[in-house]
Amino acid sequence: MSDESPAELSEIRVEADNLYREETYTDLRVATIRRLVPVKSDGSPDPSRSELYSGQTNLMSQAGPLPVECPLEATSVEEAIQKFPEAIQQAVEKLIEEAKEIRRREASRIVVPGQMPGGGGLGGGGIIG
DSSP states (O other), X not given: OOSOOHHHHTTOOOOGGGEEEEXXXXXXXXXXXXXXXXXXXXXXXXXXXXXXXXXEEEEEETTEXXXXXXXXXXXXXXXXXXXXXXXXXXXXXXXXXXXXXXXXXXXXXXXXTTOSGGGOSSSTTSOOO
16 A cells, blocks of 8 residues: 555545546457546536547567557547557557667666675675686
């Protein structure tokens, strides 16, 4: 649990003017599409706001399933289905680029004795010559 105090938790409020009904569509294989339909606080449709769509899938990696999620610029379920493959491909490419950037930053870090993982340095248990 977080360090939030009871006073801060009591200030949590539902944004009644920003409610959505969630619908989920799946092909039971690889694709899941979420449709968020704007509703008023009484649950009736709110036509003044647009529906939101997102796509989700899992890719298998050496570490196990890797969840991938992306927004879908669509105005219908049919359009979301059509845009799903390209949107997921772009999300995967972005994940790969982010992973490469993290690796690049880690590889370029300067390692200073005493700051190595596990308390490092060449003291007790270090290299024996």
